[in-house]
Amino acid sequence: MLTNQTIQQKLTEKFGEVLTSWQEPYGMLTFTAPKELNLKVLQFLYDDAELNFTFLTDLQAVHYPDNKGAELAVVYHLHNWKDNIRIRFKVLTDIQNPDIFSATALFQSANFMERETFDFFGINFVGHPNLIRILNVDEMDYFPLRKEFPLEDQTRIDKDDEMFGR
Amino acid sequence: MNDHILLPEGSIEKQTTTLNLGPTHPATHGVFQNILELDGERIMKATSTVGYIHRAFEKIAERRALYQITPLTDRLNYCSTPINNMGWHLTCEKLLGVATPKRVDYLRVIIMELARISDHLICNSIVGVDSGAYSGFLYVMQFRELIYEIYEEVCGSRLTTNIGRIGGFERNFTNAAFEKLEKFLDDKTGYPAQLKEFENLFTRNRIFMERTIGCGPISGERAMNYGFTGPNLRAAGIDYDVRVHSPYSSYDDFEFTVPVGTTGDCYDRFLVRNEEMWQSLDIIKQAYQKVQEFKGAEAEVFHADVPAFYLPEKKDVYTKMEALIYHFKIIMGETEMPAGEVYNAVEGANGELGYYLISDGGRTPYRLHFRRPCFIYYQAYPELIKGGMLSDAVITMSSLNLIAGELDA
Amino acid sequence: MNITTLVFILLSVMAVGSAAMMIASKSPVHSVLWLIVVFFAISGHYILLNAQFLAIVNIIVYAGAIMVLFLFVVMLMNLNAETEPIKNYRLQLIGIISGGTLLLIILSAIMKIDVEQLVEMKTGNEGLIKSLGLNLFKNYVLPFEISSVLFLSAMIGAVVIGKKDEAVENKK
Amino acid sequence: MSRPVQYNNTIKFEGIPEGYMGEGFMATNFEKVVSLARKNSIWPLPFATSCCGIEFMATMASHYDLARFGSERVGFSPRQCDLLMVMGTISKKMGPVLKQVYVQMAEPRWVIAVGACASSGGIFDTYSVLQGIDQVIPVDVYVPGCPPRPEAILDGFMKIQELVNAEGLRRRNSDQYKELMNSYGIQ
Amino acid sequence: MDIKAYIVLSLTLFTIGIIGVLVRRNAIVIFMCVELMLNAVNLLLVAFSKMHAISNTAKLSPTFASDAQIFVFFIMVVAAAEVSVGLAIIVMMYRNVHTVDVNFLNRLKN
Amino acid sequence: MNALTNKVKQVNRKPLTFMERLYLPAIFKGMMITFSHIFKKKPTINYPEKQRPFSPVFRGLQILNRDEEGRENCTACGLCAVACPAEAITMEAAERMPGEEHLYKEEKYAAKYEINMLRCIFCGLCEEACPKDAIYLSETFTPADYQRKQFIYSKNDLLIPHPTENPEAYSKALGNRPKRETIN
Amino acid sequence: MMLLTIDIGLVIEKLILIVVVISASLVIAMYTTFAERKVAAILQDRRGPNRAGPFGLLQPLADGLKLFFKEEIIPNFSSKFLFILGPALAMMTAMMTSAVIPWGNKIELFGRNINLQIADINIGILYVFGVVSLGVYGIMIGSWASNNKFSLLGGLRAASQIISYELAMGISMIALLMVTGTLSLKEMVVQQQAGHWNVIYQPLGFLIFLICAFAECNRTPFDLPEAENELIGGYHTEYSSMKLGFFLFAEYINMFISSVIMATLFFGGYDMPFVNESLLSPNIAALVGIAALMAKAICFIFLFMWVRWTIPRFRYDQLMHLGWRILIPLALFNMLVTGGVILYFK
Amino acid sequence: MPFNLLQADINNALNYLPIVIQIIFALGLVFTIIWGSDLLGPKRKTTDKLQNFESGIEIKGNARQPMAIKYFLVAILFVLFDVEVIFFYPYAVNFRELGWHGFLAVVFFVGSFLAGFIYIFKKGAMKWED
Ligand code: SF4
């Protein structure tokens, strides 16, 4: 039976100390990988007969505006269906040139998810076959889910904000 | 002859027509655009565009307290809203460390399985509609109406249920609700009889079988690589089901099987959904039995005892100071939220519906991401329909059960 | 002037007029439609001659099948008016003149003959399906069978041509 | 939940707004007959994008049966329909499509905005959602609710019927109507 | 009706067909002109058949007059066969060279 | 792929039998099913002549409550507005003046209380948020209307009838719908 | 033959008959649309239109009037003339088929013996066949003229479907002809009145004919040309107003006429079983005959609708497969067997 | 014998007169209706409205494009088979008189019909699946 310990062990064996911030919030193994290594880690997790993380559950990003130099984090959720164990790992990148290798070659499912992440956060997935906006209109000139952008439609007039306690 | 004409190389090109299927095409049942390259009726190439009803759920969620996010989740997969609501509550409970009593779990299971049925029945009957047979759709819709009545009895709304609260339900199930449930489960006049009839209308009808068999197939490996989950994945032969893999809400207390198909074509998807409805009926029956076993004061339990997160009773609010303070705190969203990251998944009607919640301890989630199964498996659609005919594309679309609200978030 | 003559003249004008329109109209689709009108007029003539079977066969075969095929080709090949090559007016003139001369010559030759030969109108059994059928299957069995061979070869020809095209297409 | 009262019976309702009858409205019997015919034969074009569309299904289904009003022939070609039923969120990406469909409908045409989203954006006060379809096309009847109950949809539908019944044959050629169209940039 | 009237009519139609073949360059229209010519002939044949029906020669053989109509029938048959193969060829050519201009096609011959 | 769980069940996908290949038996069977529906009771509700009973907890058009003496319950605490995910509630608070005790129950009251019905999603959170027993979602659905501005429901439209001044309307508001029985 | 030799009375009589038949078939077609909606509703546990007039009986009038007063749209890129021609042709062909149908026996009125058949010609069935084969033009021209891809696809489907099923229909009719030995519909009815209904001799032929009639009328399971879920409106996607009305009406008229033809060919036409017409006065007998024919036609119309609301539709290739590889050989087989059996027993 | 009820007048061309009248009547009706509806309906023609409808967004490519040859093959084969079917009609009317002799001729004819038929399917001309 695969446990979080074995996974951590195997990963550190393979990649050494570059994988950091090992955690287990709510039972899910979490770590951070350098952004150059994201594909290598994914590939290793995928190929290793024992680890066998062949299912990419989720891929998306988080914006930490205060985390200077590594404002954007791309989060991968992987799932091993055989042993039914999930892990999560993050790749941090700088908001100025957010280039990250695309996982589309490994997972077809990453295609839309990376496009969505690009659309929301502007992360540039290198090697993606068709990295264009997916949900928003093509003319949009910002990345709406970054923290600094407002939620509301700025053109709306019939709303009186002061009444709403926020 | 000197004016002999040399044909330019490659002048014999395959003539294709480009056709927009969507965004307002009846087959899209929502809003997707597919640009098809057709050779006659055969699809040579397809490109999909989505985002026609993008509503920025995730951004809204960053501005809302936890309980205010429940109405948002309603609008993800609106064919089976309660599952989304429950999934969200489960996620919050996981984050906040709230344990729910068994009775609540069972009630939740009932509601969730009802939702699954209402989703699958729409999907399957829409496959029927898209293949040209309309009546079956209206027959089963009468029972969806009954499911809606049950919802309405429990939460006061039909579609966008906003059902349940963190820690339980907002009110106990009334007798009327249970009566309606019994009516629904009745083998003679209830849904089982109708489902049987629906099967008779379709499953062994040669026209229907020919329309669906071999239409939009996908292999198990491909499906996995494309991130399929739920009935569509199971139709391709992989028996991954969150209810079995990581049981939540006491799903491990129930006996049920996971139907799987072999080829992942429309017929398999149809059959798998059909069988899942039978399984759901079974689960509901078991859960209902278990619920009935609670007697006396136990039968009044409909929420966990967590005053910090569950709104106190109204009459206490009017009279007791302590209750009023909790009330204020909860409504203002000033409950103590632990900082942390949590991923929780439930088996939505379309597959693994995941919630990735990052909390920084503030009033609202720092970031909330929905793993929407539709969104992920929709990218396989061009591959599924390639080489098929236009009619196949339509049936494939409806048998995938694409829900625009979930897809575009 | 009796009604038969009247109908004859009407149908003739219709036939000739539509035929002229057919070669005159720019768009092939219109040409097809005019030709269909010609066929109707000719069918009308057949009925006037009481060749009822041929009249309806003319409609079924020509208007109902062959012209459908033409229409198919014209529509599916997208032969709009634009694809009609620019006309060479000199050639046209020459064509019309030579055609007209031919007509005139033969006409004058015919007018020379003055035998009054009447044509039976509206009655008579020759054109009915019963007598035609008997004749066909009694005296013309061999051509009948040969025509089946003709069909067979036409079928094979069409399929071979069509399939060859497909093959070329698929190679691309 | 114990409620102090069950029903709100002080419902607001204003009649058909001015201008629908068109100038010089004189209901000849002939016009009345035509209006009556139109009223009973409204073919809807369901522009259903999301949740509200699901409730529309219920409206079409056996329990509520929109067919009773002579409207079960839903069409998806704008040429053939009389009533554009906009149900569900209309995002900014969808706006032009909606407008195009509206523009291509044959006169006389009516629009009903079903649900909070179509009417005003609803809870989705966000950068990507159109705050009400009346920003791109003129709306005749709004149906609030999220989603509106089938009863409410039928209610809105009957409002449209009243409107159709009241409308003269000439309204669509009137200057007022042209002005309305122009204000939406529709020629 | 005098047989001459029919001769004139069918001759006119035939001539129109000829003119069409001469002046039009669209292969499909030319094809249609050929059909027109065939029809003109058919009409004449039927007229002759009916002419003989009331002549004395008809008495000799009971089927004598309807023979001409059988010919017409066979002409239609041949026309159908011809059209199907002919149009198949035109379609194929069109898909190869994207034109149905006979002059152009002519130059392709070698 | 091997089975991941021990609960697998293969769906029944047998090939067509000869009878089924004939098309007609299945068609005939289907036609019998549809035919049998001719004799079924029609569940159609003849709205608007007949109305379907809503559940007593149905979340419809809001009402603002008064107490038994007819005083407004709302104290303009703003919780409902905060809770409202659609931001549909707008209100202005005012201090109760002396002599207005018969109008307002608490010291503060809502001078203006408006709900934008087009925005409201009838989620019921305002009802849950209210600490003063003041706002409820009734069993009425909000009616459709012709113009957008009609949908701002002000306090007058929302307040329940005065129990003492207007007892008829009040009793009507208590229940004028058909008795609850299941229709289908 | 002089102008005067034509019986003016006959012309007037026929004219009246034509007007009556055409308007009757229009009215019946209108009410068939209504019946379709009602039948659909009943089969689907609904009520169907019931607000326009008592029981919704004015519904078709409302629809017709509304369509009449709707805006005409002729898209920019279409050929205007052809665009109008398409529906007009569809309507024309639909209205022409009724000419050879014997609606009833002779009726005596104003001292005249009126034949309730517009034209009793000796090639009746071939006439029907001919008009049906022209039916494809309306759809083809209309769809092509729209210049819309959905229309074009619909038109293509319609054209290939109609011509394919015409073949099987023709062959299945031949077997019937072998039994009756005549092409005149009137005679067929007379024969059936004397003997048995043809369906007894030709059950397979009837089945094939029925299926083909479904296909020719574009009814489910052969309604691909206007499959709403695939092609929006099929060939009439771009049509509005009365031109759309023509396409819709033509479809229903065709359905009505083919029901009548099936009743005439296989079910004895205006022959009322178990009633000895010779005992009744000729006028009553004729009326009974008309009623019998209508009753049979209504049964077929109901069948059309019933099937439509029950089963799914075919896919294009399956449709072609059914038409070409199953029905045509089957019809040929039926023809040969019929011929052989009749000759054997002769 | 009920099969011999041919009356003299049924063979007369005069019987077609009512059909002509019907054609004229139908034509008149159709064009009156089209013209009337064109006259009476409201009109607001705009460039956008008169564009073709294609799911509400700009049209990609031309609708009138050369289509697959398969459709075309159907039409060709239809023409051929249709004419063959026409041959059966005169036969069917006379087949009692013609007896086994005629039957054999037709069987041979049908034989070649079937040969063509089988050839077509062998060649896959009617194969829609690929
Ligand atoms: S109004 Fe409500 S139910 Fe309707 S589409 Fe919007 S969110 Fe969905």
Ligand code: SF4
């Ligand atoms: S019901 Fe919900 S949306 Fe409506 S006012 Fe109350 S809180 Fe706001």
Ligand code: SF4
């Ligand atoms: S209604 Fe209730 S929550 Fe809202 S302001 Fe009044 S007292 Fe506060």
